[in-house]
Amino acid sequence: MNAVPRPYVVALTGGVAAGKSAVARRFELLGMHVYDADQAARAVVEPGSEGLAAVVAAFGADVLTADGRLDRPAMRERIFADPAARRRLEAIVHPRVRAWLHERALADDGPYCLLAIPLLAENIAHYRWVDRVLVVDAPEALQLERLVRRDGIDADLARRMIAQQATRAARRALADDVIENHGDETMLDLAVADLHGKYLALAAEKRRAVGSADRA
Incomplete structure (x- = not known):
């Protein structure tokens, strides 16, 4: 009996205010489904x-x-x-x-989907089944500035929120791909478009590999 190939799955993560949501929206505009851990936590x-x-x-x-x-x-x-x-x-x-x-x-x-998981680095042992990890990264000073502006909080609280998460180095150590999000919208568009092409190719390669295994 032929196996049904599991969809290609990309885990999307990044520190608070690094720009995960901006990246996720761009993949959705390309027709990909993004399943969000925050949405799951409410559901x-x-x-x-x-x-x-x-x-x-x-x-x-x-x-x-x-x-x-x-x-x-x-x-x-x-x-x-x-x-x-x-x-x-x-x-x-x-x-x-x-x-x-x-x-x-x-x-x-779809050909592939994404899981938006803010605390992936803290829980990676439970997500070994994903095919690839994409990290959205930004300098901590920029995270701090964005977080203060976005949430209307003071810098001290923003620092504590950042400190409670895994370090940038820990997240990047897990990454197969990294998007450096310094706030340039055009560069973000290009980075997502490039990765979209890569993920389509990787997903097709996985389907071919499963098909070959079924015929062997």
């Missing part, structure tokens, strides 16, 4: 979900809003102040996020 704790029930069991019903949804601002404050609570929440949410992303990648009907 797996929707009202009525097993994920939300597990959160309530772990933290109590006061984590819910009046309409039965997870009170995200309150939950963020709670886990920011309590590392043990953060780990408990991550143990509930992260496996469900990974499953959500895996299901969508396997069902994707």
Whole structure:
């Protein structure tokens, strides 16, 4: 029986305010599907979900809003102040996020798809099944400037947010491809177009390899 080839999967990551969303939008404009871990994290704790029930069991019903949804601002404050609570929440949410992303990648009907995973470096052991890693990188000073402007926060908080993530060196060590995002829109367009061509070729090569194995 012939094997059904798994779609070619590119994991897209980068530090906070490095420009992941700008890169993801460009791939979407080229017709590629991008499945976002942040979207998954919201989906797996929707009202009525097993994920939300597990959160309530772990933290109590006061984590819910009046309409039965997870009170995200309150939950963020709670886990920011309590590392043990953060780990408990991550143990509930992260496996469900990974499953959500895996299901969508396997069902994707395009030549390739992307998974936008901000914390890929911190969780790479769970994503060994992806075919390629694309890192969007920017100098930390530029990240800081963008983060302060984007979120309306002070520089001290922005520095702490950056420091909580994996280092640039750790992310780049995982990368098969790197986009240097210094804010030049034209260069970003060209970089994504170049990688799109590369990924189409790699995806076609994978399909041919699977086909050859089936005929052997």
